Amino acid sequence: MTGHDFVSTLIVLQLAAPAASLVVIGLPALFDRNLSETATRRVVGGGFGVGFMAGLCMFAVLASRRFAPEIVHAGTWFRVGHHEATIHLVADALSVPYVCFSSGLCWLINAFAGKYMHREPGFTRFFVLLAVFGTGMNLMVLADSIDVLFAGWECVGISSALLIGFFLERTNAIRAALRGYVTYRICDVGLLAASVVVHRAVGTGDFDRLFGPEWPHAPCLVSSTTASIVSLLIVFAAMGKTAQVPFSGWLPRAMEGPTPSSAIFYGALSIHAGAYVLLRCGPLLDASPVASTCLILIGAASAAHASVVGRVQTDLKSMLAYASMTQASLILVEIGLGWRVIPLVHVVGHAILRSLQILRSPSALHDRHELEAAIGGHPQLGGWSPLAWLPSGAREAAYRIALERGYEEMAVGRFVVGPLTRLLERAAEAESRWVAWLAGERKGTRM
């Protein structure tokens, strides 16, 4: 077996293993024959475990070759005219460490959830969605064409939305899931449009036609206009999953789901999906100062928003959601500044730290009592903050803004959603009148 074949096998294994576990537990569930809890946990865990091991092997192989990128052509997905969507996967200095990290984390969360979800009526559903997520994540990370990336991206999105609404009997959970889903869909338009633009520009979705293969310092192969358009669209897409202003309202609500899925989605992987895609398309950003500037502005605004709003949150999970948002926004700023390795390290470090904190959140009282006992009193929270410099009137106003979550939801609700629904209502009204008029006319002519 040549080195290339070996790496191809490993890459395919990384996708196939979680996908196979999905089939093994998902198929019987379709016929109402759920596997036992232990079997479910083991099958899904096995899928992630194999993926993780394959990732480690690949890391070793690649490290021995100084991370020379390896591209695997796994066939063509579909062809429309002379546009073709190829299934190209890549193993390079970005995707391999990231895939190890993401499958390892999935493996761990799987072990956690096996105990946590015990006796829950939706046990199998949870693991099916976790497997969909894991497969989608690996697909997204290993993608070397924008079409494959989009497929992975969608798997992540749909599993995330369905897990927010995991507790089907609770209205709030379903509302939150719907909100997350709608936000995702709106921003997905960006990625889809980017895909169309890329196909239009180079005739295929492959990344190697857009930029060179050596991550992170690859040359951009398309005109700066195309690069700008594509990267602006990708920035738009990333704004949804990374919960950037003004699309951030869904994130605190997403904590309606079970704790382990909150940890892996909103503390670790899903929240950074946008950052990953931007890192992958880094050469395009490098070629487009406009997009980079936009990214920095959006990231900075969101970081400021999230850190101020986060300071007034009184429940553990919302507080952690805003803390996640703060760091994820900061990472976008770093990417916008043209850094590549620092944001990657930041993503990994933040994901591990935050998911541990979310998993520990139900033990917060216990931890708090231990901390108080250790320091002999109540801890001073937050420490120093620039807000302390504000005059008291301004501080009160700032508190109100933070308590209302920066008026983001109200503004979006009143100035975007409200007019839009009113417009749709009017349109529906007009349509029915129009139809009635048409029907009346026809009746008239017949008579």
Next chain:
Amino acid sequence: MNASTDHSTDLERMLADAAHYLPAQGPIGVFIHHNTLHAFEDRPFEQAVIDAARMLKTEPFLSETRYREELARGRIRRADIDAVLAAEAAGRPETTLADRRVPLMELHRALLLHAVRQESDAAVRWTLTESDAIERLRPDLAPESRRRFLTADRAGASIRRDGPTVIDGPTVIDDDTAEVDDERLACRALWHACVEVMARARPSILHPRPPVRHRDLIVAVAPMLDTDALVHPLLIRLCAAFLDQGVAAWTMPGRESGLFQSSARLLSGRLGPTAAWSRSLPAAMRDVLGMTAEACVERELANLGVPRPEWAAFVTESLLALRGWAGMIRQFEERPDRAPVDAVPARLVDFLALRLVCDRIATEWCGRRMGFRPNGTDPWLGGFRSELLDRFPPHRGPGTLARAFRLHQVAQLVGLVAGDIQSLDENEVLRLEHAITSFDATTRRRLFHLAYERRHRIEILDALAANESVVRPASVEPAARPTVQWIFCIDERCESFRRHVEELGAAHETFGTAGFFGVPMYYRGLDDWHATPLCPIVVRPRHTVLELPLEEVAGLHAMRRSLRRRYGQITGSVTAGSRTLLRGGLFAPLLGAVAAIPLVARVAFPRLAARIGRTASDLGRHRIRTRLAVERQADPGFVSGTQAGFDLAEMASIVRRVLEDIGLTSGFARLVAVVGHGSSSRNNPHESAYDCGACGGGRGGPNARAFSMMANDPRIRELLAAGGLVIPADTWFVGGQLDTCASSLTWHDLDLVPAGHAGDVARMRDCAERVATFDAHERCRRFETAPPGMTAVEARAHVEARSVDLAQVRPELGHATNAVCVIGRRQRTRGLFLDRRAFLVSYDPTTDSGGTILARTLAAVGPVGAGINLEYYFSLVDRLGYGAGTKLPHNITGLVGVMDGHASDLRTGLPLQMVEIHEPVRLLVVIDAAPETILTAAGSLPAVKRLVENHWIQLVSWHPTTGRLSVYSNGGFVPHVPERRDLPVVDRSIVWYAGHRSHLPPARVLAAMGPSRHAPGVRA
């Protein structure tokens, strides 16, 4: 002036009345079990749960389906149903229905034993076309009633008879096709008869009382508009910010001016947009700035157009709509001393005022949306409200088809054939129908519940009687001096531990008493930063006890403390910093990867990680020997107004009282082990609910330690001896603590044990370790994730891992399954396997003349036991209304409680994972005393009297000399008639429980029986 004072007292009274119905759960860090429906205790239990269900929109009992399942599997028997129906009918004249064909009781019996679906008209129409429900007789008919239907129709006429089961015209039909045809004919004829009579008779139309709140009226008229859905998110945010005990880095400005004024200040700001509904809220808030909450409530009630007579109901309903938060505010108002950090100036009236302003704004918005045009007058909501009342839809009862379908089903069950139905006149039809409908689901569930409890009661009482028939003769012979006497908490989780101790041999005796061991104190351990009360919640301690390091290790202690503080400050600031922008941005890339170590360790190797963590954070704690300062110190120095330590007389009276309570006044062993209990777990906001209830949700180890120190003190023994209570000089008390989650034991002050007792103590500790292992094994039978074939050692490791695992939502099962409380001599129950379901309180009636000891035992045990039992009852019968629902989406908020997800009402009560295996029965309190003694003792205690007389507990007298059992019922005692006199017999507990996960009936465990007691019976 006068009038306004009247109003304000009115308002105060209204609020006080309404507050009564709010959940009385305090901040979650200290969880105390109490009766969820404490406010209804002045009514009889059955009435109270039904009233509460109506008021709070909750469930009074388990679902009917669940009871039917219990009936099907034999947990409820037909005999129980008959007995319950007979008791219900007692004292009422016998009634018959349908021209004296059907006795009322027969109808009730049929409706209990067979499920009759009440379906809507549409569903009935569907059933008629899609199924053969009117072609076939019900499959659950008895063969003889079935035959009667077939023959009756063949005869073509109705046959009069005396009862439904009597068979007339016993023609046996052996032709299958003929039978199917007959069945179709009979069934259709019956259906047509039912439709015909139902079409003729019309029941009166029901006019339900419309709700008082605008919100409920609006939802009834326009289901898409819900003012609560608009107002609650805002209210929750404000309440959470106001009550926050230290989650948010930035506290609410102006908290000290109260919820109402601080919120009004915030919301009146002119900055920023508002939501569509709340556009006029800032202006409204500016109006009420500086106004008192009371005045605002009155003004808003008037603005909302609520007629004055309805104010009380309106206020109550408005508070109950967000009752978790309202209740927490009330708790802060009433018990500021229980606030974890900041006793914020919370007032329920502030909450009400804020809520009413928001409600008014939201109602106005809905009114405009619904097209209501105010006709110029300023407070126009009164007009809107009357319009809503006019449009409130009347309740339509079931239509003719649905009624006929129900009658068709019931007629089959009670044996009314087509001819019988046709012959009824309109009046009789309506009577019959009324009899069916008035025996509604709630009534059926109530009777089912009584039957369910009856079966359990009979099983336990029979077992007690049967066990005693073996034990009694043995009690006369004097036993040799016991080796160890063990005093435990009464907690039902200690039952198995005690049984396993007794299985070690007859030389071990056990006792049970409330787990604070008579020592009510504020306690500050070496590692604690403040003193916490360790005593029942109703008691306010007057003494503070500190744990102090010995002189020789004081230096080490100081060093350790500063090290610990430094460590705490670093971890605390890293955790807090990781949530901020700048420090988080620095820590995450630098330290994030390091967090992988605890993440992997915690998830994949919880037990190992916890051990390492414990060793690390221990920092040499084991090298610092300490003493409790139980004796009165010279310098009090406590701000709480308590005294430091107890004086000698107080200590002597504590020791005397506990020993008298449990009847241990002579025959002391060389060693007395006093074991308190607590529970440690992770991933568990309700952790303190698993601790000792008698210590007010704290851990009883320090109390056991203090008690032992007192009992060992020679000066105290002198005082006791002077009062006639002689503790032999060679008796030594050792205090310890049992962790009921990890099944582990710790012992205190072992360095004080006299040399002569060292061997005894070592042996005792060995025994305790072995017993803890057995106990863990017995506990594991309930855990589905513990494999059935586990050895005892594996079981011990399993429970230890559970207690430290972040992923474990069921670290232990707490008080689940509790059902019985036996107050009496242990020798009467010794050897009985009670499945960790019984509180065991030691009490010796032979040394208690006049029932004074019983009275004080009941005062301590009655409300605590009933509180635990009833909280489990309610949290199970309505998991969301009374309980906290599933734990998985719980989110700790403000360190005061949990919400579901990011913005919900505070969830009070117990989570599903704590109660799911519980059997909801009222506590069966069996007292080793004569009925008169019990009535006298209970009569002197108002709290207990109320529980007994209103049947919130089931009270049984177990006569100390005759052994007769009698059950309390409406002021008197009714003798218990045993059903079975034998009891399964096994050698050891493990033989009885091995391989079973569900509840087990009592059995006799020979190994635990005690000295030279022969035990006849059947071996299982």
